[in-house]
Amino acid sequence: MPRKKSYEDNHVIEKATQLFWRNGYHNTSMSLLESTMGINKFSIYASFGSKQGVFIASLQAYRALHSPAIIKLKQSDQGLMAIKAFFYDCLDIYHDTDCSKGCLMSNTRAQLNSHKETKVLAEIQSFVDYQRQLFIDKLLEHGLDQSTANKQANYLIITKQSISAASKVHPIEQVHDYIEFTFNAISATHKH
Amino acid sequence: MPRKKSYEDNHVIEKATQLFWRNGYHNTSMSLLESTMGINKFSIYASFGSKQGVFIASLQAYRALHSPAIIKLKQSDQGLMAIKAFFYDCLDIYHDTDCSKGCLMSNTRAQLNSHKETKVLAEIQSFVDYQRQLFIDKLLEHGLDQSTANKQANYLIITKQSISAASKVHPIEQVHDYIEFTFNAISATHKH
DNA sequence: CCAGTAACTAAACAATTGGTTAGAAACGAG
DNA sequence: CTCGTTTCTAACCAATTGTTTAGTTACTGG
Numbered sequence A, B: 001m002p003r004k005k006s007y008e009d010n011h012v013i014e015k016a017t018q019l020f021w022r023n024g025y026h027n028t029s030m031s032l033l034e035s036t037m038g039i040n041k042f043s044i045y046a047s048f049g050s051k052q053g054v055f056i057a058s059l060q061a062y063r064a065l066h067s068p069a070i071i072k073l074k075q076s077d078q079g080l081m082a083i084k085a086f087f088y089d090c091l092d093i094y095h096d097t098d099c100s101k102g103c104l105m106s107n108t109r110a111q112l113n114s115h116k117e118t119k120v121l122a123e124i125q126s127f128v129d130y131q132r133q134l135f136i137d138k139l140l141e142h143g144l145d146q147s148t149a150n151k152q153a154n155y156l157i158i159t160k161q162s163i164s165a166a167s168k169v170h171p172i173e174q175v176h177d178y179i180e181f182t183f184n185a186i187s188a189t190h191k192h
Numbered sequence C: 001c002c003a004g005t006a007a008c009t010a011a012a013c014a015a016t017t018g019g020t021t022a023g024a025a026a027c028g029a030g
Numbered sequence D: 001c002t003c004g005t006t007t008c009t010a011a012c013c014a015a016t017t018g019t020t021t022a023g024t025t026a027c028t029g030g
Helices: A009-023 A030-037 A041-048 A051-064 A067-075 A080-094 A104-111 A118-141 A146-169 A172-191 B009-023 B030-037 B041-048 B051-064 B067-075 B080-094 B104-111 B118-141 B146-169 B172-191
Strands: none
Touching (some): A009 A051, A030 A051, A041 A051, A051 A104, A051 A118, A067 A080, A067 A118, A080 A118, A080 A146, A104 A146, A104 B104, A104 B146, A118 A146, A146 B104, A146 B146, A146 B172, A172 B146, A172 B172, B009 B030, B009 B051, B009 B104, B030 B041, B030 B051, B041 B051, B051 B118, B067 B080, B067 B118, B080 B118, B080 B146, B080 B172, B104 B118, B104 B146, B118 B146, B146 B172
C-alpha cells in the first residue's frame, strides 16, 4: 500500500562517507549532505535519525571498505611482513584523486571533543581493538610470546595512526620511507 | 588623553591559548572566548581583528612555550639523545591536569579543511620547518652526512606528530615505550 | 574643568547550524 | 476508483555562529 522509496540506503551512505571523509564531521552540514546524498532532509532523518546517525552509518561503510585487505592479512602466513603489506593496502584506501584523505576513523578521533559523542567513539574504538587483535594474532604466529606481541601490537596501532596523519601532510615517498624504516626496526628486534 | 586599556594582550592570549588547545579551533566560539579571556567581543576584535587573529596570536604564544626546550636542545652536545630529550620535554608541555592535550599545532593541522585558512597553515608550517632544521643540525653534529640527516629529520618530524596524537589517546607508558623503541631503532642504524 | 580620544557595554546583525512539520504526491490492496 | 499508508517537497523552527555598531564611560593633555 505504501509509496516506494526512491533511493537505497547503501547508495546514499556511500556518498555521505566520501563527504565526511574529505571534510570531517563538523565541516559537513546537513544541507551539504542533502545535496550530496541527493535526498531531502526529511528522508535523511527518516532513514538515519540524526546527523550522528548518518555519520555512524558512514563509519560502518568505511570499515567495510577494509574487508579485502583484512581478509588478505588474515590468510597470509608472512607474519610481520603481512602487517606491513596491510599498512600499504590501507595507504591505498586513503588515496584520493591527487592527495590522501587519511583514515576516516583517525581523522575523526583527532577532531572530536572526546567526552561527548560516545557512540561515535565506541564505533572507532571497536575498529581499533579489532585491528589490534589481528596484529597480535599475526605476531603470535610469527613466534613472539604473548606479552611482547601485546606491546608490539600497541606500537603498531600508534604507527598506523601516524601513517594516516603523515599521509595527509607529507609526500608519499616520505611516508613509504617511514613504513620501511619502522618495519626494519621491528624486524631487527625480532632477530635476537 | 585616551582611556586606559584594562587588560594586557599577552595575558588574555594566554587564556585563549589554553582554550584553543583544549577544545580545538572549531569548538571554541567567540562567546566562549569572551568569558574565558575576560573581555568583551568588542575588545577582542579591537585587539586581534578576528577569531582567526586571536588564534594566530595563540599559535605564536604556544610556540613561545617551547623556548626553554629549544634552547636546551640547541646547547646540548648529545646529538641524537638531545633530540630524544626534546621529545620528552614536549610531552611535558602537552601534559594537562590529568590527560595530554597533544601538540596544538599538530591538533590544528589535523582539524583544518586544509585548503582554506592559509595564514594558520603558514604559521604551523613555519614551526615545523624550524624544528626540522634543528633536527638536521643536531644530526650533522652527530656525524651523519647531509642526505641521511635530511631523511632522518623528516622521519623525526613524523614521529613527533605521532607522539602528539598518541599521547592524547594512549597511556603515558605506552608513549614512553614508543619513544624508547623509536630512538633505539634510529641508534641502531647509526652504528654501521 | 573641560574637551577629545580611546576603551568599554550591550544590543543587534545576517548567515548558518541541526532538526521539525504540515500538506501534497505516489503507491497498492480492496 | 478509493482508502490507508508511506515518501516526498518545502517552508519553517529556535539556537548559535562570527562580526558590527550605536551609545556610554573613563581617562588625560591643555
